[in-house]
Amino acid sequence: MHSAPQQQCTDDDLLFTRRFSASRRGARLARRAAAHRLRTWGVPEGSPLSDAVTLIVAELSANAALHGRVPGRDFEVRLWCSRAGGPVCVEVSDTHPAPPVCTPSQGDAEGGRGLLLVDALATHWEVVPRTGPGKTVRAVVETATAVTAEARDRDASGEHGSAPRPPSRS
Template sequence: MFVQRFSATRRGARLARRLAVHRLDLWGVPYGSPASETVALVVAELAANAALHGCVPGRDFELRLSHDRAAGVVRVEVSDTHPGRPEPPEPGAQPPADAESGRGLLLVEAVATRWGVADRLGPGKTVWAECDFGQCQ
């Protein structure tokens, strides 16, 4: 298990992604492998959402990674203190081509095996996603 808090900034989101792929490498999932790249994308999107939409002044977000080797699953959890919960994208929905945002959860939905939103202890929520290595590699 890997747990780390980050500042709810772009820099914090970038650091979360970098530390996630480092942790995966320590767990035997090599840098640049399809599984590592997929988990990096999920962490990047969820951390960016926490920094942009889940930001509460003076509060951080938390990244939690777990790796179940036997099942071949990596679980990514990003918790923030904002009460707003993301809505699953509508089937077939696409943001306008010139939109600068609105694709993050579409990407997560496309590459993760499953994802969702859960309550957390204290204020806010946890957005989680699981990636089965069999589907990521």
């Protein structure tokens, strides 16, 4: 875990927050929702930033669903970044009080590498307290890319954006 000063979201930042069921389906939906939000912010799908943030959301969400699960409780995903560029912050909160543990994977085992991937992709990551029960795992991905003015305007107006439709062929 790379430690750094705690990041805080400000009123001028772009922000996405959503709760998901603590299940495999919830983790999958969290990844898809994060990828969609990045696109609306002007981060191209398949770009290194999009891939890194989406993979971090996927791994932290899977951990929240698998290890941080408390029956009847959801987990929450928050993404934010400055409108002028800079780091993208990812937070995944669950209601289980135990901190995540990096464990060595077992050879060809399918699991056990999530936090190693987060550690490799994030500039730093940390576990921070949260209001209420549980914990928040925060990862920060540095970028020099600013979101586009169009994406800033879309987000400020509350529109989630979609790809323009191609002209109809008559």
